[in-house]
Amino acid sequence: MAYVAVTGGREAIEQSLKLLKIFRESGEDIAISCIMENMGLLIDKIMSEAGFYSREYAALALKQCEGSVEEAVFLLRAYRSTLPRNYYSNVVDTSGMRLIRRISAAFKDIPGGQILGPTYDYSHRLLDFSLMDEEKKRETVGADAEESGGNESGEDIYCGRVTDLLREEGVMAEAEEDNTEPFDVTSNLLTFPAPRSARLQTFARSDAGFLGGVAYSSMRGYGAVHPTVSELRCGYLEICVPYVLDEEDEICIGEILVTEVEALVPSHTETDEEFEKMTLSGGYGLIFGRNENKAIAMSIADASLETKGDSPSQDEEFVLTHGDCLEMSGFISHLKLPHYVTFQSSLDRVRAKGGEE
Amino acid sequence: MIDAKHYNFAFLDEGSKREIRRSILKAVAIPGYQVPFGSRELPIGRGWGTGGIQITLSIIGKEDILKVIDQGNDDSVNAVNIKKLVGECTDVEVTTDSEEATIIQSRHRIPEIPMRNDQILVLQVPTPEPLRIVEPKESVTKQMHAEAEYSGMWLSLFEDLTQYGKISISSEYPVMVEDRYVMNPSPIPRYDNWKLNDSETLYLFGAGREKKIYAIPPHTKVVSMCFEDVPFRTEDFEGKHCRLCGATGVYLDELIDEATGEKVYECNDTGFCKKRRMRGKNSMQTENMQRGE
Numbered sequence: 001m002a003y004v005a006v007t008g009g010r011e012a013i014e015q016s017l018k019l020l021k022i023f024r025e026s027g028e029d030i031a032i033s034c035i036m037e038n039m040g041l042l043i044d045k046i047m048s049e050a051g052f053y054s055r056e057y058a059a060l061a062l063k064q065c066e067g068s069v070e071e072a073v074f075l076l077r078a079y080r081s082t083l084p085r086n087y088y089s090n091v092v093d094t095s096g097m098r099l100i101r102r103i104s105a106a107f108k109d110i111p112g113g114q115i116l117g118p119t120y121d122y123s124h125r126l127l128d129f130s131l132m133d134e135e136k137k138r139e140t141v142g143a144d145a146e147e148s149g150g151n152e153s154g155e156d157i158y159c160g161r162v163t164d165l166l167r168e169e170g171v172m173a174e175a176e177e178d179n180t181e182p183f184d185v186t187s188n189l190l191t192f193p194a195p196r197s198a199r200l201q202t203f204a205r206s207d208a209g210f211l212g213g214v215a216y217s218s219m220r221g222y223g224a225v226h227p228t229v230s231e232l233r234c235g236y237l238e239i240c241v242p243y244v245l246d247e248e249d250e251i252c253i254g255e256i257l258v259t260e261v262e263a264l265v266p267s268h269t270e271t272d273e274e275f276e277k278m279t280l281s282g283g284y285g286l287i288f289g290r291n292e293n294k295a296i297a298m299s300i301a302d303a304s305l306e307t308k309g310d311s312p313s314q315d316e317e318f319v320l321t322h323g324d325c326l327e328m329s330g331f332i333s334h335l336k337l338p339h340y341v342t343f344q345s346s347l348d349r350v351r352a353k354g355g356e357e
Numbered sequence: 358m359i360d361a362k363h364y365n366f367a368f369l370d371e372g373s374k375r376e377i378r379r380s381i382l383k384a385v386a387i388p389g390y391q392v393p394f395g396s397r398e399l400p401i402g403r404g405w406g407t408g409g410i411q412i413t414l415s416i417i418g419k420e421d422i423l424k425v426i427d428q429g430n431d432d433s434v435n436a437v438n439i440k441k442l443v444g445e446c447t448d449v450e451v452t453t454d455s456e457e458a459t460i461i462q463s464r465h466r467i468p469e470i471p472m473r474n475d476q477i478l479v480l481q482v483p484t485p486e487p488l489r490i491v492e493p494k495e496s497v498t499k500q501m502h503a504e505a506e507y508s509g510m511w512l513s514l515f516e517d518l519t520q521y522g523k524i525s526i527s528s529e530y531p532v533m534v535e536d537r538y539v540m541n542p543s544p545i546p547r548y549d550n551w552k553l554n555d556s557e558t559l560y561l562f563g564a565g566r567e568k569k570i571y572a573i574p575p576h577t578k579v580v581s582m583c584f585e586d587v588p589f590r591t592e593d594f595e596g597k598h599c600r601l602c603g604a605t606g607v608y609l610d611e612l613i614d615e616a617t618g619e620k621v622y623e624c625n626d627t628g629f630c631k632k633r634r635m636r637g638k639n640s641m642q643t644e645n646m647q648r649g650e
Contacts, residue, residue, distance in 0.1 A: 327566050
């Protein structure tokens with residue numbers, strides 16, 4: 001239905017919502033559990049950009065918005081605003097990750113071994129027409145998985161980090177333990193220069209496409225970072241909160257699935273001797289879910305901000321303020337709102353003759 | 358109502374609302390200064406008025422009466438949408454009468470009827486930083502404000518004069534607040550700038566995406582930036598009047614009459630226009646009754 005200029009707003013919105021319902025509900029209904037089980041990577045992407053870990057609510061959001069990523073992120077972020085913050089979790093040491101996948105591009109072999117785990121990397125991207133009618137096939141796959149219990153031995157896998165080895169050898173700068181309270185980007189305005197905790201949080205929630213573009217530009221030459229992936233690991237982390245009655249004690253509130261990347265770039269430290277010492281420094285990425293490219297991109301973007309230059313990826317304020325899915329889509333879409341007051345004002349300026357004022 | 362089982366009164370949790378109110382108090386204490394705040398995500402698009410909505414949600418109580426306008430219009434889709442959200446999560450009374458409202462949330466206009474000191478006008482702000490036109494970096498503009506270093510701003514106005522023979526800024530015309538901070542009055546037309554000066558009412562400005570709150574408390578000195586020999590000009594509607602209520606000296610919308618193809622004008626402030634017409638009708642009725650018709 002037409003709406004004249006901006007009047008008739010209420011009725012127009014009501015009709016629009018009705019139409020939306022028709023678009024959303026046409027065809028077969030899809031269960032939340034079905035979305036959760038079949039669209040795992042999509043759910044991971046949404047949880048990471050929303051900064052909200054709940055597979056169930058992410059699936060609900062997807063169902064509610066016809067599968068639009070930005071709308072689903074939007075729904076989760078808005079819901080997040082209504083929740084009181086009762087706890088901050090304790091610091092998590094990711095070396096305690098229960099692994100499902102772990103690779104290193106830096107070394108042929110690593111202590112604990114390379115664990116390929118679930119990845120599309122070595123699959124052939126051919127449309128598999130047998131999936132058009134998959135039901136029968138699934139039963140047998142399910143049975144296989146049950147027999148092997150996920151991995152061959154059926155035991156949980158934990159491994160030390162590759163970078164620990166490099167630090168022992170002294171080729172990688174020892175990181176000082178930093179126990180300052182992290183900056184919380186969800187309840188403070190970023191100021192520049194931003195603390196690293198703020199950078200990493202911003203990147204972790206950043207739009208995957210934006211972060212990928214930043215990292216890609218840096219690798220291609222607009223910047224200087226072409227790192228080696230020291231380690232990419234994917235697995236489960238236990239999250240604990242302090243126990244109210246005893247500060248020393250903690251309560252585990254659950255597990256989250258994350259992807260972690262440590263990337264290495266050549267660097268140097270100043271010494272008293274004639275030459276500066278060459279070392280390796282790191283970029284870091286940690287993203288909710290199985291989200292490997294975003295985690296690698298994050299590690300590059302992080303490392304890139306440690307370098308100096310005029311490229312966009314080296315400009316902290318530029319990369320930290322333009323990558324939020326909600327903020328970019330919100331501001332772009334607001335152009336659909338009427339702007340006739342300001343446009344009338346612009347017309348007044350365009351029509352006014354110069355020199356007459 | 359949005360179901361109370363899942364959602365708090367006025368949507369945000371109490372802790373968040375208190376935090377935002379503290380930022381508002383700081384903004385009132387330092388007129389024209391942009392106070393950073395932990396902007397929350399809302400069910401309405403960022404860039405669609407979420408700064409204003411967060412202020413409204415944080416200050417609104419059960420007794421308040423709310424008016425929401427967008428481009429001067431109570432019935433605009435965005436105004437309706439915001440009113441609907443606030444209404445559903447607070448159940449407060451809404452109105453189109455600016456004199457009846459205790460809180461007015463607005464995008465791009467200040468109502469024509471002067472507001473009182475028991476009312477608050479909440480303005481939605483897309484770009485809080487007035488210096489953004491001369492400096493893209495937040496870290497630099499922050500320092501410029503700290504040092505009251507506004508020569509770049511003056512220079513850009515002067516460059517305008519030399520280039521166009523007039524100042525080309527149409528809306529969101531920068532103002533100097535209490536001779537200290539240069540402030541962006543949100544994209545209100547220049548026509549509304551004078552209403553900010555020495556007003557009776559409290560103006561609160563919220564920029565959700567940019568995470569800033571600022572304020573003009575009552576009786577604050579607000580001056581539109583200009584030169585001694587080049588006075589500040591508002592939009593010119595001389596010789597034009599509203600075709601519905603006949604008003605002159607108000608901000609007008611320019612329309613094309615579909616039947617005649619001519620340019621016609623209507624009050625931009627629809628609440629004001631409606632009120633004038635109602636009053637006109639009533640006084641006519643009284644006159645008619647007196648005449649015994």
